[in-house]
Amino acid sequence: MNQIEIKSSKKKILLLIFGLLVFIIIEIPLIMNPERYVSTLFRNPLFIRITSIIGFVICFITLIVFVKVVLSRKLGLTINNDGIIDSSSYISKGLIKWDDIVSIKRIEVMSTKFLLIGVKNPERYVDNETNKIKKRFLQVNLKKYGTPITISSTTLEYDFEKLEKVLLNAYKEYKNG
Structure with a gap:
């Protein structure tokens, strides 16, 4: 069998990084001032803050992983x-x-x-x-x-x-x- 090498797509990963950055930017005001985003659906500012912090952390960790992949020279x-x-x-x-x-x-x-x-x-x-x-x-x-x-x-x-x-x-x- 011939060896088949499939590269990581820097373009796809950069698009994912851009999307993660957008989510991170959206989370910041929700964390800093959750009272402003209280609505009939989300009535509790503490709930808004906690879920926003969780979303921020997940997006930030994923962002770091994707940045490492972009900088890596490994094949996918x-x-x-x-x-x-x-x-x-x-x-x-x-x-x-x-x-x-x-x-x-x-x-x-x-x-x-x-x-x-x-x-x-x-x-x-x-x-x-x-x-x-x-x-x-x-x-x-x-x-x-x-x-x-x-x-x-x-x-x-x-x-x-x-x-x-x-x-x-x-x-x-x-x-x-």
Whole structure:
């Protein structure tokens, strides 16, 4: 099998960074002066402040992750004889060996398409994670989808259909080879 290298899309990531900056800017006045934004829907200024702080923190952490990706020289995804080397997201697990992969399935969550990479021992991928935040995300994926490993084309130069076709063909080639 020829090695296939898929770069991270700097353009897509910069658009995501811009969107995060907009959300962060919107959150600041909600945090600083929540009384001004009390309405019939949101009557409690404390609720407005707390939810705005949570939104701000999540957006800020995500912003930092995306900035690191933009500055990184790593490939987003590499497909070779060993398996799939995933560096496409914050919770990527690196090398996923073909021997460990049992299925590749497509799902759609809130209009975002993902590939679920089913593995023989999914708990091992969760248990081996030392970063507590990443580990929690992997646990959620495992509980919800039956696997901790999900791949999307959101930050890659490939569109989803092309990514899915390339991964499925490589998987078939490995299984039949």
